Amino acid sequence: MSPGSRIAVDAMGGDEGLAVMLAGVARARRQFDGMRFILVGDESAIRAGLETHPHLTAASDIVHAPEVVASDTKPSQALRRAKTTSMGVAIDLVKRGEAAAAVSSGNTGALMAMAKLSLRTMPGIDRPALAALMPSLGDTDTVMLDLGANTECDAQNLVQFAVMGAAYARTILDLESPRVALLNIGTEDMKGTDIVRDAAAQLRGASHLPLRFEGFIEGNRLSRGDVDVIVCDGFSGNIALKTAEGTARFVADLLRRAFQSSIRSKIGFLISRPATQLLRDHLDPNNHNGAVFLGLNGLVVKSHGGANEVGVAHAIAVAAKMVRDDLTRRITEDLSNFEAQAA
Structure with missing residues (x-):
């Protein structure tokens, strides 16, 4: 982040309350030296909460919201x-x-509505999109x-999403030329709706952009x-x-049930504990927290409502990386290049 850049944190949003939000902010402050914050919410409650995080006080300003x-x-x-x-x-x-x-860890629908109305969409973007990170085997x-x-998109929307998503991946994942694919019911060129096929045709001609279009991907290969x-x-x-999240919980619950089914299974759990802990960490949503509204004239990150301090810190880290790499400028440049080539 550039000197003087500050991240505004909705300190009151989320299911876990102010204490977890402040703990997450404090954790992010320890991880990223020089990061500064504006804590928004009940001023007296925030000041009381900061007493347990004295190192955060000097790096934070408070803006009261009743x-x-x-x-x-x-x-x-x-x-x-x-x-x-x-x-x-x-x-x-x-x-x-x-x-x-x-x-903010607050109400997703409200956050989306407020952000769209207040910040408006960037030039060249018809609709903003909600992007998030999913765990994978890569x-x-x-x-x-x-x-x-x-809920409904045309081909141009999907193309704009692809350009924004690639710019986001370059920023968050530090990839030079991200591989991009459209979700479809098959990988063959003739599969899918006219909208998806039209978007694919446009993206195949975008070889001048810092992305590699890989065609279609099916739901069973998302991860x-x-x-x-x-x-x-x-x-x-x-x-x-939601299907991926439900499947992850299903697998975790199934493993837990299996390991508790007998004495032998419990012994097996103790032996395999390092491996199961690795699985738990990889699937823990707190380690992938921070959805982003792309395409707005400003950066807004949605933290999961039930995130713990690790998850809150991760969402703040996502915001810090976007600010550091000037994601809005990247998207603007990529869209301008795409439109110039198309013209």
Whole structure:
């Protein structure tokens, strides 16, 4: 991050409360020397919480916001209270240029609505997309988008998602030329809808961009590590993400049940504990936390509502990397190059 850059943190959002949010911010501060924060929320509560994190106090400013967006608040209701809630104030700090990015563990729908209304979409972007990291068998995680911001998309939307996702992968995963694929019901060129095939045709002609288009990928290979960026509409992406999360929990519960089924199984668990711990760490959502709204005139990161301090710190790290590498500029340049070549 450049000197003076600050990240606005919605200190009141999330299921675990202020204590976990502050612990996550403190952890991120220890990992990234020089990082500064604006903590948004109930000022008296934040000051009391900072007493257990004295090293964080000097690196933080506090902006008071009297209200909190509840987990069951409708986006339309949240928008009417944007100026008085910790979530809305954090986003407004980004809009005014007082913060380089905002991080919140609060209501996803409300955060999306506030961010879109306040920051607006970048020039050349029709719709913003929600991107996140998924664990894979490859050397790095896999970027997937859109994960729910747009239930219906046309070919141009998918192409824009691909360009944004590749720029994000270059920033977060430190990849020079990310491998990009479109989620489809088959890998053959004739498979899928007209929209998906049209998007693929456009991306095949984008050899001048810092990405490698690999064609189509099926749902059963999402976590194989075959590609770095997976692009789809928000309806398909949200279902794929929830299915992957459910499968991970199913496998973990199945292993737990199997290891508890007998004395021999319990002994086997003790022997294989290092391997099972590695599996648990790899699948732990806290180690992949931090979804991003790409395509806005500002950086907003959505931390999982149930994230622990490790997860919160990871989401803040995602924001810091985007600020450091000026992700918005990268996306703008790649889109301009794509449109110039297409013209």
